[in-house]
Every structure is written in structure tokens, then in C-alpha cells.
Amino acid sequence: MTEKDEGLFQVIVTKLRPIDGRGSWLAVAEVAIGDILIDDCKLFGKKDGELWVAGPSREYTTKAGEKKYVSLVTFSGDLKDAVRDAIVAEYNQSVVPDDGNAAPPGDMPF
Numbered sequence: 001m002t003e004k005d006e007g008l009f010q011v012i013v014t015k016l017r018p019i020d021g022r023g024s025w026l027a028v029a030e031v032a033i034g035d036i037l038i039d040d041c042k043l044f045g046k047k048d049g050e051l052w053v054a055g056p057s058r059e060y061t062t063k064a065g066e067k068k069y070v071s072l073v074t075f076s077g078d079l080k081d082a083v084r085d086a087i088v089a090e091y092n093q094s095v096v097p098d099d100g101n102a103a104p105p106g107d108m109p110f
Contacts, residue, residue, distance in 0.1 A: 027042070031086065059073065
């Protein structure tokens with residue numbers, strides 16, 4: 001569990017599940033911000049190594065048959081940075097081996 005304290009709020013990653021074989025999608029996480037739990041936060045990585053987080057979203061189909069997504073929760077400002085930093089720290093701690101000998105993360109029930 002990774003905690004990130006940024007001034008007025010504390011972000012805690014309560015669950016993290018790595019995603020394999022989904023392109024730039026690296027993991028899905030649940031974060032706690034105070035008494036609020038936000039599930040389905042997604043960690044993405046660009047080819048240049050930059051990592052970014054998207055809040056939960058819902059897929060829908062337009063009248064033209066095109067699949068699109070709408071954000072259900074949007075993080076902004078300092079909170080956006082704190083959520084990203086906490087999820088990235090947890091991802092790096094549990095998935096990215098620092099010496100090449102780290103065990104793979106266990107199965108998570110979500």
C-alpha cells in the first residue's frame with residue numbers, strides 16, 4: 001500500500017492489479033482519498049516512458065456505432081499529481097523489479 005500526502009489530502013493506493021498484454025494500459029488501481037474510495041483508476045505508459053493516470057470511465061456507443069468513453073471521475077491540479085505519483089510508486093514497488101530477482105505480484109481479487 002502506497003500513501004502520498006499532498007497538503008490537504010492523503011492518497012492511499014488500496015489495491016493495484018497489473019494488466020498484461022493491453023498495449024499502453026499497465027495497471028488498474030483503487031485509491032482512497034480521505035473517506036472516498038475510487039475504483040478503476042487506470043495507469044497508462046507511453047513509449048517514451050511517461051506514465052499517466054485516468055479516472056474511472058464508462059464506454060458507450062454513439063448513434064453512428066462508434067465506441068467512446070466518458071470520464072466518471074476527473075482528477076485535476078495537485079490531486080491529479082498526487083494520485084498519479086501514488087499509483088506509479090505502488091506500480092514500481094510491486095511490479096517493476098529493481099534487481100531483476102523480485103517475485104511477481106500475487107493475484108488480487110478485483
